[in-house]
Amino acid sequence: MNTVTLTVKKVPELYLECENVNPDVFAGKTADKIAKLPGYQGKEISTLGEYFTIAGEAGATAAETKIIINGDCSKMKYLGAKMTAGEVVINSACDMYTGSWMKGGKLVVNGDVHSFCGLAMAGGEFTINGNAGNYLGAAYRGDWRGMSGGVLRVKGNAGSDVATFMTGGEMIIEGDVDIHIGTHMEGGKIIVKGNANRRVGGQLVKGEIYIFGKINVMMPGFKPAGEVALEVDGTKAKFVEYLGDLGERHPKKKGETVYGKLFLKQ
Amino acid sequence: MSEYLIKNGHVFDPVQGIKGDKKDIGVKDGKIVDKVSSSAKVIDASGKTVMAGALDIHAHVAGPKVNAGRWYRPEDKHFDSHKKPGITRIEGGKSIPTVFKTGYEYARMGFTFVMEAAMPPLYARHVHEEIHDTPIIDEAALPVFGNNWFILEYLKNQEIENTAAYVAWVMRQTKGYGIKVVNPGGTEAWAWGLNCLTIHDPVPYFEITPAEIMTGLMAANEYLGLPHSMHVHQNDLGNPGNYKVTLDSLKLAEGVKPNNKFGREQVMHSTHLQFHSYKGENWGNFESGAKEVMDYVNKQKNITIDTGNVTLDETTTMTADGPFEHHLHGLNHLKWINVDVELETAAGVVPYIYDPDIKVCAIQWAIGLELALYAKDPMRCFITTDHPNAGPFTRYPRVYAWLMSKKYRDERLNTFKHADKVISATNLSGMDREITLYELAQMTRAGPARALGLMKDYGGLKAGMNADIAIYNINPDKFPSDGAAIEKAFANVACLLKDGKICVDEGKIVDVGKKHTFWVDAKVKENKQVKHDIKEKFLRYYSLTENNYSVPESYAPHQHIISVDATQ
Numbered sequence: 001m002n003t004v005t006l007t008v009k010k011v012p013e014l015y016l017e018c019e020n021v022n023p024d025v026f027a028g029k030t031a032d033k034i035a036k037l038p039g040y041q042g043k044e045i046s047t048l049g050e051y052f053t054i055a056g057e058a059g060a061t062a063a064e065t066k067i068i069i070n071g072d073c074s075k076m077k078y079l080g081a082k083m084t085a086g087e088v089v090i091n092s093a094c095d096m097y098t099g100s101w102m103k104g105g106k107l108v109v110n111g112d113v114h115s116f117c118g119l120a121m122a123g124g125e126f127t128i129n130g131n132a133g134n135y136l137g138a139a140y141r142g143d144w145r146g147m148s149g150g151v152l153r154v155k156g157n158a159g160s161d162v163a164t165f166m167t168g169g170e171m172i173i174e175g176d177v178d179i180h181i182g183t184h185m186e187g188g189k190i191i192v193k194g195n196a197n198r199r200v201g202g203q204l205v206k207g208e209i210y211i212f213g214k215i216n217v218m219m220p221g222f223k224p225a226g227e228v229a230l231e232v233d234g235t236k237a238k239f240v241e242y243l244g245d246l247g248e249r250h251p252k253k254k255g256e257t258v259y260g261k262l263f264l265k266q
Numbered sequence: 267m268s269e270y271l272i273k274n275g276h277v278f279d280p281v282q283g284i285k286g287d288k289k290d291i292g293v294k295d296g297k298i299v300d301k302v303s304s305s306a307k308v309i310d311a312s313g314k315t316v317m318a319g320a321l322d323i324h325a326h327v328a329g330p331k332v333n334a335g336r337w338y339r340p341e342d343k344h345f346d347s348h349k350k351p352g353i354t355r356i357e358g359g360k361s362i363p364t365v366f367k368t369g370y371e372y373a374r375m376g377f378t379f380v381m382e383a384a385m386p387p388l389y390a391r392h393v394h395e396e397i398h399d400t401p402i403i404d405e406a407a408l409p410v411f412g413n414n415w416f417i418l419e420y421l422k423n424q425e426i427e428n429t430a431a432y433v434a435w436v437m438r439q440t441k442g443y444g445i446k447v448v449n450p451g452g453t454e455a456w457a458w459g460l461n462c463l464t465i466h467d468p469v470p471y472f473e474i475t476p477a478e479i480m481t482g483l484m485a486a487n488e489y490l491g492l493p494h495s496m497h498v499h500q501n502d503l504g505n506p507g508n509y510k511v512t513l514d515s516l517k518l519a520e521g522v523k524p525n526n527k528f529g530r531e532q533v534m535h536s537t538h539l540q541f542h543s544y545k546g547e548n549w550g551n552f553e554s555g556a557k558e559v560m561d562y563v564n565k566q567k568n569i570t571i572d573t574g575n576v577t578l579d580e581t582t583t584m585t586a587d588g589p590f591e592h593h594l595h596g597l598n599h600l601k602w603i604n605v606d607v608e609l610e611t612a613a614g615v616v617p618y619i620y621d622p623d624i625k626v627c628a629i630q631w632a633i634g635l636e637l638a639l640y641a642k643d644p645m646r647c648f649i650t651t652d653h654p655n656a657g658p659f660t661r662y663p664r665v666y667a668w669l670m671s672k673k674y675r676d677e678r679l680n681t682f683k684h685a686d687k688v689i690s691a692t693n694l695s696g697m698d699r700e701i702t703l704y705e706l707a708q709m710t711r712a713g714p715a716r717a718l719g720l721m722k723d724y725g726g727l728k729a730g731m732n733a734d735i736a737i738y739n740i741n742p743d744k745f746p747s748d749g750a751a752i753e754k755a756f757a758n759v760a761c762l763l764k765d766g767k768i769c770v771d772e773g774k775i776v777d778v779g780k781k782h783t784f785w786v787d788a789k790v791k792e793n794k795q796v797k798h799d800i801k802e803k804f805l806r807y808y809s810l811t812e813n814n815y816s817v818p819e820s821y822a823p824h825q826h827i828i829s830v831d832a833t834q
Contacts, residue, residue, distance in 0.1 A: 043349045043356065143341035144600060249599075 001066050001087070002059040004034065006052040008071025008092075014042045015095060016051055019078045021069070023062035023086025023105060030057050062086040062105065073111075080107040083124070096133075099126045100140075102150065115159065116140070121169065123150040131156035134178075137171050138164035147171065147188065160197075163190050166207060172233055182209050185260060191233050204245040204260030212237075212265045221245035222262055230263065239263035269294045269302045270763065272735065275311025276742045278703050279318065280645065280712035281726025285704045286742045291316060293733040296766035300729045313741040314760055317707050318726050319378025319734030321714040324497070324537045324572050325653040326584055327368050328382045328396035328407065330389045331613040334603050335362040335582045335654070339617060342582065354775050361581040361617075361654040369401035369781070371660050373770050376736030376759045379724060379784075382407035383497070383537065383652075384448060384586045386607040387414075387815075388808075390440035394821040397783055402769050404826070406718075406784035408497055409440050410586050412447030412479055413454040415609040415807075416799060418472040421482035430486040430832065431793035435800065439816040441785040441825070443718075444494035445487050448586035450476040452501055453612050456589040463502045465514050476501050480518050484533050488525040490788045490832045493719020495524070495570070497535045503590050504541050509555030512542040516559075519568050527830075528719030531568065535717055538574025538652035539563075540634035546691075549626055554633045554692040560640035563647070570717045571641075572648040575634035575665045576627065577657025580619045585655065588612035609807055620657065623683040625691075630656075632679065632692035638669055639699045644708035645716065663756035667749040669701040674749025703742055719828070720784075733766035782826040789831045 004026055020037040029037075035049025048054065052069075059065040063085040073079060073092040080088040084103040093111035100119035107126045115133035118126050119140050132154045137147040138161055146165030157175035164180070167187040176194035186205040195213035202219055210232050222244035229238050243259040250257050270293040277289040292302035326332050336342075339362060347358030357367035372380055385393045385407035397405045411417050411433065420429040433445060451469035452462035458470040465477040480498060487496045500515045502508040519534040536542070545555040563569055585591060588604055591614020595602035603615040620627040634656065641647035649666070653659035668675040679695060682688050689695045701709070715725025723732045737760045746752050758773030769777045804812045819825070 040348060139341075140344055141340045142338060142601075 001064050002057055003066045003068060004031070004054065004056040004058050006048075006054055006067065006069045008051060008069075008073060009053050010051050011072055012041050012051060012075050015075050015077050016041050017078055018048070018076050019081060020048065021067065021076075021079050022081065022083040022088065023058070023065035023067060024082065024084055026058040026067060027062045027065050027086075028058060028060055031055060034058070059086075083107065093130065102126060104150075112156070118147065118152045120145055121147045121150050121152060123169075125150060126152045128154045128156070131175070132158040132162075132173075134159035134161050135164065136162045137166065138162065144184070146185075157194065163188075166190070176213070182207065185209070193233075201245055201260060201262050203248045204262070205248050205250060206258055206260050208261045208263065210239070210263045210265070215264065219245060221247040227266070228263070232263075238266040240266060268766075269306035270309055270766070270768075271302050271306045272309045272311050272316060272737065275314050275316035275737060277316045277727060278707040279727040280704065280708045281318075281721070281728050281731075284727075286315075291727055291735065293735070293763060293766045296733050298727055298729050298731050298733050298735075309737070309761060311737050311760075315703060315738040315740040315742060316727070317376065317736050317738070318711045318724070318731070319736050319762065319764065320376050320710040321379040321381075321718065321720070321725060322372070322377055322650065322653075322659065323381050323535070323648050323714040323717060324383040324650045325380055325659055326383055326655070327380055327653065327659075328365065328400065328405070329385055329393035331384075331584045331586075331605060331615055332362060333392070333396070334605060335584050335615045336364070338601060338603055338615070339582055352774055352776070353778070360660075361579070361658045363658075363660075365396050365400040369403050369778070370775050373402040373762055373764070373775065374758055374773055375660075375662055375756060376738065376762055377403060378734035378736075378762070378764050379404045379720070381405070381443065381718065384446055384613075385409045385440060385442060386586070386611050386613065387436050387440045387442070388607050388610055390442070390817045391821055394441060394783065394817050398822060398824075400781065401778040402764055402775075402781060404782045404784060406443035407441075408444050408446035408494075409436055409442035410446045410448050410611045411436070411483060412450035412498075413452070413586075413611050415454075416803065417479065417483070418451070418454065418469060418474050421478055422472055422474045424482070426482060426485045426489055428793065428796050429482055430489040431790045431796040432800070433486055434490060434788035434790045434832070435796065437786055437788060441783065441817045441822050443784055443786050444492050445483050445496045447480060447483055447496060447498040448611065449499060449501055449503065449590065450479040452476065453586060453588050456592075456612065457606070461589040463505070464511055465501055465518070467501075476515075477518060480515060480534075484519065484522050488522065488533060490790070491526045491830050492786055492788065493526060493528045493530060493828055493830070494717065495530060495532050495535050497537060499537050499585065499587060500542050502542070503585075503587055504544075504594070506544050506546040506548055506552045508542055508544050509559050512536075512539070512555075512559055513562055516562055516566065516569055519566065522568060524568060526719060529716060529721050530719045532570040532646065532717060533568045535570045535572070537572050538650065538656065539571045539637055540574040540576065540630060540656060541652070543633050543637065552626055552629055552691065554629060554636055554694075556633050556636035556640060557693055560637055564640070564642040567646075570646045570648070570713070571637070572650040572652075573634050573637045574650055574652040574656045575638075576620050576630040577651055577661035577664060578620045578622045578627065578631055579657050579661065580617070581654045581657055582615060583618045583655045584613065584615045586611045586613045588614045590614070591616050594618065608809060609803065625684040625687050628682045628684065628688040629691050632688060632694040634665075635668055635675060636692065636694055636697065638701065638709070639694075639697050644701075644705040645713040647709060648714045648717070649709050660757075663753040666701075666706060666756050667752035670706070670752055671747070671749045672698055672700055673747070674752070677749070703740070703745075733763055735763040737761040780824060782824045783822040784826045784828065785822070786828045786830060789829065789833055791833050
């Protein structure tokens with residue numbers, strides 16, 4: 001695997017849209033070519049070379065390319081977005097859309113990410129070793145297609161409207177989450193190891209939500225369905241199972257109604 | 267104004283019957299002329315195709331429902347809203363582009379006129395604001411009448427003269443172009459929780475049928491002698507088996523004679539026929555009814571149609587057929603907006619994905635192409651995507667390529683997930699016809715221009731006509747065998763002249779031209795009854811006054827007014 005190292009040499013005045021910073025675009029390119037790739041700042045187009053010092057050379061394919069980004073990326077959007085393979089490590093906090101529409105590969109952020117990260121993620125592994133903002137792994141504004149695959153792990157807390165319209169994949173938040181998690185969810189699995197605020201699983205159609213801590217205010221559309229012993233992300237414990245959201249439409253499978261499930265750790 | 271000489275191009279002009287001959291076209295002061303002076307700037311068109319600017323007879327490009335689509339679908343423009351280099355402004359959106367993108371993209375494809383297909387009279391100001399902001403292309407808008415309370419009441423009593431007087435009044439107030447009818451009676455019936463799914467289903471309270479509404483509006487249209495005919499989106503859109511309702515509606519035109527001074531020969535324009543040409547009883551045994559419908563259209567000379575081709579994209583459906591949008595929302599569970607427009611109409615908006623892996627979508631795709639390929643008279647069959655309902659207008663080049671290359675459309679047909687089922691439910695695989703460049707010029711230029719009553723000045727390249735000219739990078743002697751190459755050529759004109767000015771050069775916008783808003787001013791005898799009815803309805807039912815209803819000139823500062831006189 002070849003490594004390309006990007007070091008921020010200039011913090012953009014507005015925000016730099018780094019749609020071209022991912023292994024798929026870098027694949028087969030030398031540092032010089034990468035430096036010439038375009039990036040929007042507002043309505044102006046500039047180049048990656050203007051904002052980054054670029055060292056190394058990409059592999060022939062995305063899968064053989066690793067990108068390491070150093071320096072302050074807190075004004076960089078779309079880092080690692082739409083990647084399908086390879087590896088990206090960002091040693092900084094970064095802005096919106098990081099890892100959004102990701103289909104494969106491995107993305108690690110050693111810092112916090114802003115809102116709208118991991119949007120509509122479809123595959124791969126995305127690890128945030130910090131906190132995440134709002135709309136993590138959700139659908140884009142207005143869209144009805146949220147996270148559908150892959151594993152998204154946050155070591156810290158996440159904001160509100162996390163995993164809206166999720167249809168598949170797994171999201172693990174090791175800290176707390178704010179309001180509206182798993183709204184309109186129709187598949188997949190969410191694990192919150194800390195506390196959740198309010199409106200957990202509103203309009204949940206299908207899928208599973210596990211809360212290890214407390215839910216501040218429970219949604220009225222969930223009914224208890226007994227206690228189960230489970231192993232969830234390495235933790236063995238007893239959970240109370242709830243079915244819901246009873247106010248939402250639910251599909252039928254073999255004549256039986258399929259409900260969404262909410263598990264609260266005892 | 268500058269002079270141009272377009273030299274050595276292969277000219278396709280149905281108005282003069284020119285089929286690809288090499289011919290020079292002169293342009294002076296915005297008009298096509300026989301001779302230009304020696305100082306004329308020469309545009310070398312050798313090895314290229316020259317046609318008049320294209321006219322889109324039916325697209326939803328401006329107004330409240332288009333804008334509702336824009337604001338409730340931010341995802342439609344997320345990946346696609348950057349500024350391109352040059353004089354253009356930011357272009358955003360795919361199925362519901364911004365007004366700027368709408369103008370630029372039409373111009374890049376060689377279009378110079380677009381008809382906004384449904385204007386709610388109450389929101390005409392909004393429609394004109396958007397039309398005014400759409401660069402380059404000329405536009406007009408058709409006010410909707412098929413569910414209007416005045417019309418329903420007048421036609422119930424068969425008062426054609428009053429209907430005509432009211433239509434003329436609305437067209438003047440709203441700066442409208444003609445009579446649009448959407449799901450006649452059905453949208454009003456929906457306010458009562460019902461719909462009109464045949465042409466004989468009565469509208470509750472008004473006790474009038476869709477057949478009576480269409481017949482009455484055709485009569486009013488010809489009474490006024492408008493440049494365009496009644497333009498109808500029929501009942502029972504989008505349901506299996508609806509081709510019978512379609513034939514019933516088309517038959518209403520039998521015996522009706524066109525009356526106008528514009529050379530228009532049809533009395534009914536039946537729009538997006540693809541959505542109305544379905545056989546079968548349900549989505550399981552859904553089949554093409556294109557042959558049955560086109561067999562009738564081919565022999566009935568006073569009808570024109572447009573296709574409404576499905577382009578197999580993710581798009582946004584929007585129509586003044588409120589009940590249909592509600593029905594569609596029930597099918598795909600995606601977000602739905604409904605807008606009720608007081609006494610006039612109701613519109614709905616729902617996103618839709620025409621997925622090639624879904625059998626029904628693939629059959630719809632085939633039906634749209636079959637309609638155009640069955641058409642015996644290309645002067646009466648126009649290509650549309652009912653933008654954005656069956657697909658975005660930016661896909662016209664692909665639709666042309668499917669029609670012009672059997673190889674290209676067969677490649678698509680044979681690679682559908684359910685190819686076998688699609689082939690057996692349609693006739694497309696057995697159709698060898700390939701639309702020629704001349705036929706394309708009929709279907710996209712001369713034909714729609716005649717149907718809109720604009721054939722004197724538009725849709726052709728005869729001396730004296732308006733200098734709206736598209737030059738494509740297509741050499742008819744070496745017509746591309748590759749579908750993608752056809753698409754590319756039609757997506758980016760080599761040159762577009764609008765009103766004799768170069769607006770697009772090799773696909774790049776170089777001038778935003780001077781667009782015009784067309785509308786029809788119909789003069790009628792003073793009608794005290796209608797005047798009284800308008801006053802009373804505004805007082806009793808409308809949420810605004812008559813004074814706030816009309817579209818002032820400041821909303822449409824560049825008007826092109828077509829006058830008709832129905833006082834004789």
